[in-house]
Amino acid sequence: MSRPWWQDAVIYQIYPRSFADSDGDGIGDLPGIIERLPYLRSLGVDALWISPFFRSPMVDFGYDISDHTAVDPIFGTDADAQALIDAAHAHGLRILVDIVLPHTSDQHPWFRDAAACRDAPTRDFYVWRDGHLDGGPPNNWAAGFPAGTSAWTWHAGTAQWYLHSHLPQEPDLDWSNPAVRAAQLDVVRFWLDRGVDGVRLDSINRLGKDPAYRDNVAGERSRQQDWPTLHAYLREVRALVDRYPDAVAVGEVWEFDQRRIVPYLAPDELHLAHNFVFARSRFDAAEIRRTVEEFTGMAGPGTWPAWFLGNHDEPRRVTRWSAPRDDDETREARGRLAAMLLLTLRGTPFLYQGEELGLPDTELPEGVGEDGNGRDPQRTPMPWAPPSTAGPGAGFTTGEPWLPVGGTAERLNVTTELQDPGSVLALYRTLLALRRARPSLRAGSQAFLDAPPDVLAYVRADGGERTLVILNFAATTRRIDIGTPALLLLVSTGDAACSGSPIVMGPFSGVVLEAVAS
Template sequence: MTPDPSPTSRPWWQGAVIYQIYPRSFASSDASGTGDLEGIRQHLDHLEWLGVDAIWLSPFYRSPMDDFGYDISDHCDVDPTFGTLEDFDRLVADCHARGIRVVVDWVPNHTSDRHPWFEAARSSRDDPHRDWYVWRDPTPDGAPPNNWVAAFTGPEPAWTFDEATGQWYLHLFLPSQPDVSWDHPDLEAAMHDVLRFWLDRGVDGIRADVLHAIGKDPALPDDADELIPIPHSGLNHVPEVTLPRVRRLRDLLDSYPGDRMMVGEVYLLDTSLVAQYYDGGRGLHLSFNFPPLYAPWDAGAWRERVDEVEELIEPVGWPTWVLSNHDNRRHRTRYGSEDRARAAAVLLLGLRGTPFLYAGEELGLSDAPIPADRVVDPGGRDGCRAPVPWTATPDHGWGTEDAWLPWPPEAGTGGDAASQRDDPSSILHLYRRVLAARRGSPALTHGDQRVLVAPEGTLAWERTADGDRRVVVVGFAGAEDPLALDGDLVVEVASDGVGEGTAFDGVVGPDRALVLRPA
């Protein structure tokens, strides 16, 4: 069914489960070995069966692919690698027909150096687009204007000298990704027009890439010496400049019907800073908070992360939770076993907030080993972007055995979607059961949350809403002691599938997680 454009109680994104798709790696509609939009559309049955509420598409725009789509040369067209605008429109229509919303990536901090805007800007200091980017004169000794370090390039300056016009231009990422200047009102207006283009095509939300970087200190001061060589993209925080721009973006989205949503990538590893971008309800609808993504498999560490979100995020906005994405090692790889990956699924989907799943985590995939001659990503992220295996055949449903990256290690050992769908004990079926439990429980979708007293090695919390109650229990390493809980409880979902539908006996055990409901 088409998503309700005017929900009466709360916005759709509160408590929704959003599934990230990296288009190159999800599914191919031909034998090219590279995923595309039509391949995504052909696998919507999987997403509907799984029970997700929305998909987030990583960039599919025209691009030279130096950063695999995050270097955009045309914001308002589909790169031929992925199909056409007509393919995109069909995908959105089919998603909406199934009740699945669509969120698209938007890159507001930089473009490709082959974008017409930048080609014009570097053609002359007098070109009208010149000030759409960040240019500075050399220092007296010819050096870059400050000591900022770029991402992906090692401890290299975030500046490249343009011989033709005699100035340095700023790039927080690759030299082929020049930063735009939001100080120029025409640039801001053009970026708003980009959003209108996709909102008018029916998208339900945007994921704003490195959003905290669109506001920079006009003085461009040096970073502290002790922070070098941390890339400036992880340090930039100038809320007095950035937040007014975010408010105007929020106003734009709120001018559209249907609760259009903006989730920001605020890559600052300090939750108190991330919280500022909610801006008292005037800024982001949602913001990624990355410290939990880096938390080890440890009850104490996760208790700190949960408490931090409760203290810093919940007073100002609705939280998000994420364990894997296209920029980081998969949590199956980080945690080291399928048992832990299973327990982590219950952890992620049981916390108060909006969880984001990364395509393939429902199959328990780990990172693919990448031989030196197959490395393509400048940021070393190829392993987590390995293609999703759909079948047990040698081509794994891609039409070729030689996809754009090597297969994840589980692809040939029952880790494909078809084999797991036929196996009720698989991690895929676990994700489906947890998602069904969420969908059927007001407590789990939007209820209050209270962390409970638990033995060492165990984390437990209670969710309540409208007379509905659930308890989520996660046993980490060392979780051996029984857990005493109020009331008679039944195991609704167990990460290992054992004991579902039976009374909870107080035993969790290590690397195991449970969703409990009243008897």
């Protein structure tokens, strides 16, 4: 029986606003992505997850959707979306679109109708409630952002409160309503019919809420997300996705206890779930091992993990995993180690645009930025060429970029790194090619080995092929005796002596080795 394509794939996230601008307006667009498909193919990734490009007021930069089936003009046209799907397939790349099922924009026709009067046809598409006896919101639920604000907003026109798990401009849909489920399934169907290869489902744990809308109680399970009712809803989504051969459903499961993540990966629910426990791991070998072993132990052998270390909402891992006194060389070494970890673990890795260049968060001047939740530093434009030759847009745009590209763009950009065999980009290309060439790295079993403190070591095995990965998270040299006399070095992130055992590894270095039969 053949394996699903997504188990062997490396999936690359594109934040379209910041990837490539084709028309010089300073904002990335779909034609810009099409122009860069040859780069993505040569990088060695297999599929593209594209953040929302649908019609939107852009209060939440596209995650507040006013029409799920139309392309917002800042990103192009409906024809451009089809052209992107077709061009990606011609390059051997699959496409996943990012669909928000739990909420819409307050400018969506459904909500505009619902807010017109209490007996509007789509009134019960959303959650409306009278206030508490004290005149305040119906309960104590809090919005995801802005932090510390209520999840309820008073609507004077109809004299009721409406629920929003995120911004007030993003009212929650009521998924207990069959009409809502049918309407949102139509959205998923629309894009699958257009030929996409799967869907990434944003904030999917927000589908299920306590139907009694009781207060949250400190120390108890949240009543405003991850409520058991959502699993029935997810089964409906999965049943639809399964009607399309090879299509995949990936979920953003915003939970920080892996016991909460595993149920979403039931055989009839999500294929893959983003794991934020792993993504927020410290730069610590023991913690990473515990996290991976805990997840795989709870999930069982039939569940396929998905690993990531950065996305459009999370600080870039080069920044997050660096120490305050690190110099550029040390930060880069930590980033190289992260690349080797992510691309050799058992599971499907997700990369975020610019990760392959070793980009850190961009240090923005005071007062520069558009996101009220502080996520601009990881969303700055992709640098394609040095600003000294390409101008301030660094090859991203011929105009003024919507956010500055940052001070590292002169050194960390695609053009420069493609010409340097020792660059971070060169390492990613090597690791991606190695993963594609070695069945043990794609499909093999995984077993951790005993290792010195601050060292992570594991074997990936498939048939007679054994691949050994050793990662030194220490700031000092480590000697590792793994008891295998004959080893062949496949790739190294830096200073390592690997002709035999013991292996001598420099600070923050990693190696991938083949165990050679004697």
